[in-house]
Amino acid sequence: MEGLDRAAVVDTWVKKYRRKYLRAIRHPFILGIRDGSVEMSSFRRWLAQDYLFVRAFVPFVASVLVKAWKESDDNFDVDVILAGIAALNEEIAWFKKEAMKWNVILDDVEAEKINLDYCNFLESLMSSEVSYTQSVTIFWAIEVVYQESFAHCLEDGSKTPDELKDTCHRWGSEGFGHYCQDLKNIANRRLEKVSDDVLVKTEASLLCVLEHEVEFWNMSRGAN
Numbered sequence: 001m002e003g004l005d006r007a008a009v010v011d012t013w014v015k016k017y018r019r020k021y022l023r024a025i026r027h028p029f030i031l032g033i034r035d036g037s038v039e040m041s042s043f044r045r046w047l048a049q050d051y052l053f054v055r056a057f058v059p060f061v062a063s064v065l066v067k068a069w070k071e072s073d074d075n076f077d078v079d080v081i082l083a084g085i086a087a088l089n090e091e092i093a094w095f096k097k098e099a100m101k102w103n104v105i106l107d108d109v110e111a112e113k114i115n116l117d118y119c120n121f122l123e124s125l126m127s128s129e130v131s132y133t134q135s136v137t138i139f140w141a142i143e144v145v146y147q148e149s150f151a152h153c154l155e156d157g158s159k160t161p162d163e164l165k166d167t168c169h170r171w172g173s174e175g176f177g178h179y180c181q182d183l184k185n186i187a188n189r190r191l192e193k194v195s196d197d198v199l200v201k202t203e204a205s206l207l208c209v210l211e212h213e214v215e216f217w218n219m220s221r222g223a224n
């Protein structure tokens with residue numbers, strides 16, 4: 001019974017924190033993309049800042065890969081994370097191309113404080129003191145916020161402008177959805193077996209991700 005109870009820890013957290021989760025995946029910035037009302041200056045700010053975020057996200061994901069290699073009993077984990085790193089390589093190239101389309105000079109962009117705070121949080125999780133289970137759960141959470149957000153902009157009834165669709169497909173596509181599902185399955189499999197201490201830490205850091213994501217959208221929108 002206990003196995004059954006804890007089989008889907010991540011899902012119980014998403015339910016428990018539904019309101020916070022919705023705030024991250026249905027933010028006014030995303031709703032503005034979906035209904036076409038987003039300011040182009042906001043979109044350009046998001047693009048530039050997210051490029052810097054992704055550059056910092058890569059070493060974090062690399063740290064998750066190292067932990068998977070050391071701690072995981074399933075080769076599948078390394079395969080999924082490695083595919084994630086490969087996708088991030090492609091994503092960085094995409095940002096450079098997209099930035100040209102929007103006349104954003106990436107080399108001139110400085111990270112805003114909210115972005116730096118998020119990147120520092122990621123860096124704190126790169127420590128070898130942080131367990132693989134916690135890291136991979138956080139990795140899933142960061143990816144799924146974008147997946148759910150941008151998929152919403154592609155659903156029936158959305159009025160996403162054509163020039164923003166490429167961005168939405170990057171994270172809102174079915175393929176990215178499957179990848180997030182793989183990460184979620186890994187997180188759930190690991191969380192089933194860990195100590196209460198790791199569970200408590202992971203739950204707390206999951207909430208931090210949701211808060212950082214909301215702040216990141218606020219910053220992009222220019223609400224700060």
Ligand code: HMH
Pocket residue numbers: 050053054142143145146213216
């Ligand atoms: C801020 N969160 C932020 N940027 C991203 N690119 C992702 C999540 C998903 O990759």
